[in-house]
Amino acid sequence: MVLRLAFLSAFLSLLAVAVAAIPKTDYDVIIVGGGPAGLSALSGVSRVRRTALLFDSREYRNAPTREMHDVIGNDGTPPAEFRALAQKQISEYPTAHIKNGTVKSITPTGDGNITTFSVTDKEGKKYTARKIVLGTGLKDVLPATPGLKEAWGKGIFWCPWCDGYEHRDQPFGIIGDLADALGSVLETNTQFSDIIAFVNGTQTPQGEAKATSQHEGWEEQLKAWNVKIENRTISSIERIQDGSTHRNASGQYDKFRVHFTHGKPVERNAFIVNFPSVQRSDLPEKLGLTVSDEKVKVTSDDQRTNKKGVWAIGDANSDGSTNVPHAMFSGKKAAVYLHVEISREDSQSKISKRSGSLSRRELEREAVDAIGDNLESQWKRIQPKN
Numbered sequence: 047m048v049l050r051l052a053f054l055s056a057f058l059s060l061l062a063v064a065v066a067a068i069p070k071t072d073y074d075v076i077i078v079g080g081g082p083a084g085l086s087a088l089s090g091v092s093r094v095r096r097t098a099l100l101f102d103s104r105e106y107r108n109a110p111t112r113e114m115h116d117v118i119g120n121d122g123t124p125p126a127e128f129r130a131l132a133q134k135q136i137s138e139y140p141t142a143h144i145k146n147g148t149v150k151s152i153t154p155t156g157d158g159n160i161t162t163f164s165v166t167d168k169e170g171k172k173y174t175a176r177k178i179v180l181g182t183g184l185k186d187v188l189p190a191t192p193g194l195k196e197a198w199g200k201g202i203f204w205c206p207w208c209d210g211y212e213h214r215d216q217p218f219g220i221i222g223d224l225a226d227a228l229g230s231v232l233e234t235n236t237q238f239s240d241i242i243a244f245v246n247g248t249q250t251p252q253g254e255a256k257a258t259s260q261h262e263g264w265e266e267q268l269k270a271w272n273v274k275i276e277n278r279t280i281s282s283i284e285r286i287q288d289g290s291t292h293r294n295a296s297g298q299y300d301k302f303r304v305h306f307t308h309g310k311p312v313e314r315n316a317f318i319v320n321f322p323s324v325q326r327s328d329l330p331e332k333l334g335l336t337v338s339d340e341k342v343k344v345t346s347d348d349q350r351t352n353k354k355g356v357w358a359i360g361d362a363n364s365d366g367s368t369n370v371p372h373a374m375f376s377g378k379k380a381a382v383y384l385h386v387e388i389s390r391e392d393s394q395s396k397i398s399k400r401s402g403s404l405s406r407r408e409l410e411r412e413a414v415d416a417i418g419d420n421l422e423s424q425w426k427r428i429q430p431k432n
Contacts, residue, residue, distance in 0.1 A: 067395070068160065068391070068392060068395050069156065069160060069162045069176070071162055071174040071175050071176050072097075072099070072173050072174045072175065073097045073098055073099045073143075073173065073174070073175040073176075074091065074096040074097045074098060074175065074176055074177065074388055075087075075091055075096060075097075075098045075099075075175055075176065075177040075178070075179060075384055076098070076099050076100075076101070076152075076163070076165050076173060076175040076177075076178055076179070077098060077099070077100040077101070077178075077179040077181060078100075078101050078149045078152075078178070078179070078180050078181065078182055078327070078329065079100075079101070079102070079103075079179075079180065079181030079182045079183060079327075079359075079360065079362075080100060080101070080102025080103070080104065080106075080129065080133075080144070080181075081106050081107070081108075081129070081181060081183055081360060081373060082128070082129075082132075082360065082370045082373040082374050082377070083181035083183075083359040083360025083361070083362075083373035083374065083376055083377040084100055084102070084179070084181030084359070084360070084377060085100070085129065085132045085133065085136065085374075085377070086359075086373065086374040086375075086376075086377030086378050086381070087100075087179045087181060087357075087359060087377035087378070087380050087381045088100045088136055088142055088144070088377075088381075089132070089135075089136050089139075089142075089377075089378075089381075090377065090378045090380075090381025090382060090385075091141075091142075091381045091384070091385060092136060092139035092141050092142040093139070094381075094385050095139075095141050096141060096384075096385055096388070097141045097143075098141060098142055098143065099143045099144075099145060099173060099175070100142075100143065100144045100145070101145055101147055101148065101149050101165075101167065102144060102145070102146050102147070103146075103147065103148045103149075104146060105183075105185075105326060106125060106129075106183070107183050107184055107185060107186065107326075107361060108125045108199070108208075108370070109125060109126070109199075110198045110199030110200065111125055111199035111200075111203075111208070111209070112124065112199065112200055112289075112290055112298070113125070114128060114208070114370055115207070115208050115209065115211065115212070116207045116208060116369065116370075116371070117370045117371060118371075128370075145167075147167045147168060147169065148167065148168040149165055149166070149167055149168075149327075149329060150166050150167060150168050150170075151165070151166045151329075151332060152164070152165050152166075152178055152329060152332070152333055153165075153166075154333075154353070154355070155174070156355070160176070160391050160395075161176060161177065161354050161355030162174060162175070162176055162355075163175050163176075163177075163178050163355065165178075176355070176388060176391075177355050177356075177357070177384045177387070177388065178333075178355060178356045178357070179356075179357045179358075179359060179377075179380050179381075179384070180327070180329060180330060180342070180351075180356065180357065180358045180359070180362060181358075181359045181360045181362065181373070181377060182325070182326050182327035182329060182330070182362050183326045183327075183360055183361045183362050184323040184324065184325060184326055184340065184361040184362060184368070185323060185324060185325075185326045186198075186204065186321055186322075186323050187321055187322045187323060187324055188321055189321065191280055191281075191282060191283060192281075192282040192283070193282050193283035193284055193285065193302075194283050196285070197283065197285055197300075197302065200288075200289065200290065200300065201213070201285075201289050201298070201300030201302065201315070201316050201317070202221075202283075202302075202316070202317045202319060203316075203317070203318060203319070204318060204319050204320070204321070205368070205369065206230075206233045206234045206237065206318060207369065208369060209316075210234060210237050210238075210316075210318070211237065211296075212289075212293075212296065212297055212298040213237075213238075213289075213297070213298060213299075213300070213315060213316035214237040214238065214297070215237070215238070215239070216238070216240075216299070216315035216316055217240045217242075217313065217314050217315050218234065218237075218238035218240060218241050218242075218314060218315065218316055218317070218318075219241070219242050219243075219244055219304070219312075219314040219316070219317040219318075220234075220241065220242070220243045220244065220273075220317065220318055220319075220320070221244045221246070221280070221317050221318075221319045221320070222244075222245070222246075222319055222320025222321065223245060223246075223248045223253065223256070223320060224243070224245040224248045224249050224253045224254065224256070224257050224275070225248075225253065225256040225257040225259075225260050225261075225264075226260075226320035227243040227245060227257075227264075227268065227273070227275070228257070228260075228261045228264045228267055228268060229260075229261070229320075230243075230318050230320060231243075231267075231268065231271050231273055233318075234318060235271055239272065241271065241272070241273045241274070242273070242274045242275075242276050242312065242314065243268070243273055243274065243275050243276065244276045244280060244304065244312075244317075245275060245276065245277055246277075246278075246279055246280050247277060247278070247279045248277075249275060249277040276312065278306040278307065278308065278309055279306060279307045280304060280305070280306060280307075281305045281306055281307050282304075282305045283302055283303075283304055283305070284302060284303040284304075284305060284311075285300070285301075285302055286301045286302065286303050286313075287299060287300055287301035288300065299315065300315055300316055301313060301314075301315050302314055302315070302316075302317070322340070323340060323361075324340050325337065325340055325342070325362060326362070327362075330342045330351075330358065330362070333351075333353055333356060334352075334353060335351045335352060335353055335356065335358065336351070336352045338364065339364075341362070341363060341364035342358040342362050342363050342364060343363075343364045344357070344358050344363045344364055344365060346365045346366075347379075348379060348380070348383040349363060349365070349376050349379050349380040349383070350383070357380040357383070357384060359373065359376040359377045359379075359380050360372070360373040360376055360377065361373065363376065
């Protein structure tokens with residue numbers, strides 16, 4: 047019996063310096079958001095055989111848009127077709143998983159050294175992962191002007207790179223505060239020369255002061271570009287022609303009639319707008335992420351947030367771009383960095399000491415499991431015969 051105890055004691059001493067255990071989770075990474083950013087992140091981690099689950103709430107900022115542009119190889123592709131093909135291709139990787147659903151909460155559960163998270167969906171089902179990627183995006187806050195929401199992404203847009211070219215050289219409008227008008231002109235003057243800025247009653251002394259604070263000499267510059275200012279209050283926007291049916295290979299010919307609270311209406315073929323956008327999801331707030339000007343603060347080189355183990359990608363983050371190529375690039379960046387981080391954790395675990403993380407009872411159980419019946423057989427072999 048003394049020999050048996052001595053052997054166990056020696057084995058437990060050796061086991062105490064064994065490698066630290068990596069927490070077991072359902073997935074290496076859980077990605078929230080099924081737009082181009084989230085899909086790119088899923089593709090990236092799947093290519094290196096990381097297990098991943100992507101939650102797709104089926105809410106997309108560009109869902110109303112007729113088609114994507116300035117996306118090399120996919121110019122003119124409707125967003126829904128792009129997502130469907132991406133999902134089909136990514137689903138060929140055995141470690142990639144996609145679930146249609148909404149994430150309700152994300153709770154850090156790690157010990158501070160190696161991160162782990164518990165994710166609960168809207169149905170109450172829980173999942174665990176070592177890393178989190180948020181591709182939850184933004185949503186545009188549209189005014190209640192009749193006709194505006196119905197035309198959103200179909201002749202009325204906010205991105206001149208995404209939608210401007212198809213309406214080039216047509217009568218054009220800018221909708222938004224006076225202070226934002228010049229910025230839109232500087233973005234669109236190479237595509238449009240007949241421009242009216244519909245400032246919706248914001249050309250007041252206060253509005254002009256705000257414009258001056260943002261663009262010194264704004265009035266002279268607008269005149270230099272032959273931009274007319276329309277200060278009447280918009281009451282509704284009426285579509286009188288649909289560019290989805292009135293189009294050719296490279297142009298879309300929408301037409302709208304802008305009605306005001308007084309006076310005659312004005313016709314334009316397309317508009318760029320200046321409206322605010324906000325975080326679509328409350329998960330960044332719940333996780334305690336740093337959010338400034340409705341953007342999740344990230345480090346530009348790797349898309350990390352201030353919360354260890356959490357990345358933010360696409361429109362939701364702060365690195366300054368909001369388009370499909372940017373979303374895909376940021377998703378790939380996050381995939382690379384989280385893959386390397388997990389590998390470093392695994393590597394460090396293989397050479398680090400356990401530091402007493404298991405109780406002696408747990409160590410003894412592991413010792414018995416590791417030894418099996420070897421000790422008993424040895425003990426019986428050396429017992430004196432009667």
